[in-house]
Amino acid sequence: MNQPASAYFMEERHDSNETHTLSVLVQNEPGVLARVIGLFSGRGYNIESLTVSETEAQKHVSRITIVTTGTPMVIQQIKHQLDRMVPVYRVVDMTLTGRSIERELAMVKLRGTGEHRIEALRMAEAFRARVIDATTESFVFEITGNSAKINQFIDLMRPLGLVEVSRTGVAAIGRGAEGM
């Protein structure tokens, strides 16, 4: 443990990281997203993906889906820290429930002619991606799925003339009849 002299205990922790998807119901008031993001940046937590949108307009309720990584202790901290925020109604760890569906939407732009175009279309069909814009030298595909599927699709598109990608981030919902 060769460390410089300091007023703080500098320990290394060796627990392995886990990735969790959290669904957070919040009161849709000004600054609520800034609060959530500020919590993550201020306390040094990771955000892999964050999506937010109002889901119940009359009740001013928004749903935030956050994908984060950390040690089990950190993940637990994140959930407690979110839960104690004044405008937060509920926090559910979708990964722990083990019964959630996660989806992401991506729009993928390609430029190319000839063989590459045909190959791209064939791949798109296999991944059930739709063409939502086309010119004589480009396509924009729309693809939905879990993040791994989208990553795979993008990797396949890269040698075929990938220009750019726009992704929504992950939205998650539980299986079965119950709400969160």
Place this chain on the structure above:
Amino acid sequence: MTTAASDTSHDPNQMTGAAMIVRAMIDHGVKHIFGYPGGAVLPIYDELFMQQEHLQHILVRHEQGAGHAAEGYARSTGKPGVVLVTSGPGATNMVTPLADALMDSIPLVCITGQVPTHLIGNDAFQECDTVGITRPCTKHNWLVRDIKDLARVLHEAFYVATSGRPGPVVVDVPKDVQFATGTYHPPRKADVHVSYTPRLKGDAAQIRKAVALLAGAKRPIIYSGGGVINSGNEASKLLRELVEVTDFPITSTLMGLGAYPASGKNWLGMLGMHGTYEANMAMHDCDVMLCIGARFDDRITGRTDAFSPNSKKIHIDIDPSSINKNIRVDVPIIGDVASVLGDLLSVFKAEAKKPRIDPWWFEIGRWRARNSLAYKKNNDVILPQFAIQRLYEAVRGRDTYITTEVGQHQMWAAQFFGFEQPKRWMTSGGLGTMGYGLPAALGVQVAHPDSLVIDIAGDASVQMTMQEMSTAVQYELPIKIFILNNNHMGMVRQWQQLLHGNRLSHSYSEAMPDFVKLADAYGAVGFQVFKPADLDGAIMEMIKVKKPVLFDCRVASLENCFPMIPSGKAHNEMLLPAEANDETTAAAFAGGKALV
């Protein structure tokens, strides 16, 4: 300008935003507010002018002073402290007290003025993004853009500040909203907050598990914290009863001093970096730890991977995020300390017997005998520990409140001043804010005008908020500023000596004001003492003076604060004063630069 209260007199609940703010404070039982006027709060000050008989405003000399004064007021009364400051610099000067109150869980309601709504975002004069700046240092904050929301937000602010784990809140009110007229509604008890409803009652099954652990303990310890004090006097009463029923040893954090009396036979003294040997050894060697309203802070635990390695840990806290943050516990109980302790005690009394722990007390007795707070007597120079002991002896039995600044003097005060009651000890624990003690003493004195209020201060800290002496004189608040003057930033110097090769980089004050003349200049009273023999007499005189006092107590300049857990070490690796010569200190702190 005519006041809106008279403009719209048909319906008594029709009033301006400014009037609503004052009315809401009165409805929430606020008697005193601390503040400083400015352009963006003039309508509220106008309203205060007209309602002086209901609400006393204390004019400070710097907004930071208002914040700390409100903290002292809150901590010594259990009621929220209320602050009123203007936009821009008024708000940014409040940032330090807000952060301080958040760390130490102190309820503050801070009203800030804001530029008119149509100018927000325009870089207007004295504009700043108050809610943005204060978001991470408040429990919650609001910018009220519409008069229709103001009454609700004000009541919500008092609710959020005082419920669950208390904390500071900010309500930012643009000037046009202060002028606008709307309908006020009084606070309603039945209103339930839509999303913030902290849990107060502990889970019965968890409490049963805790009782089983306590009843089976051979080497138990109770480790209590500021949460006991925040929970209210009932919590302290129940804590004392628990100690009596179980006969367990008890230690406390800096913030929790006074919840259990220092004269109690089960008291081990404070724990942590500068805690007593017996408290830290008992923490390390215990088999069952009952943590009540404390948060396993890094000054408490020492090295976390060697923290109390063989104990089962029970943790009572109202804030779920305190559980398992630094230290993994076996039986977490979420709830209010008073409620949980009440339930725990009734289960214990009904179903358990106090375990026999005589061998444990014998072991603790041996640790106590090491006398870890001992220091070498000196007849020529006043030692800071001695000064605090003499002060304590002089005020014993009096109705006394103590505040402190931050540094060595703070630790010595915690070690050598015995607290018998909760809410008598006001100190900046989490944030460690130098300059806290003097304005905090002001706030305490406002709340307790007939009590003896002493700020145990250091010469460096006290100069950070010295201007508030003027406030003390203006409001005839006879606070006593007891300065342990060693010409250094003592704790910084101690760390430099122990960790940085004694290179005293900028920790010595070349120039020092003449505190006696300074007191005189403010219209206060000054004392100066150099010799141990003169100390008692001067302290007695200080107590008799019915005016604010600056007491310049010249103490040994290079004294170190012991005992101490060197950082990176565990509770059982304390450095004791008797052993702290140059060699052992070097050894404890070195380990081949492997030090943390």
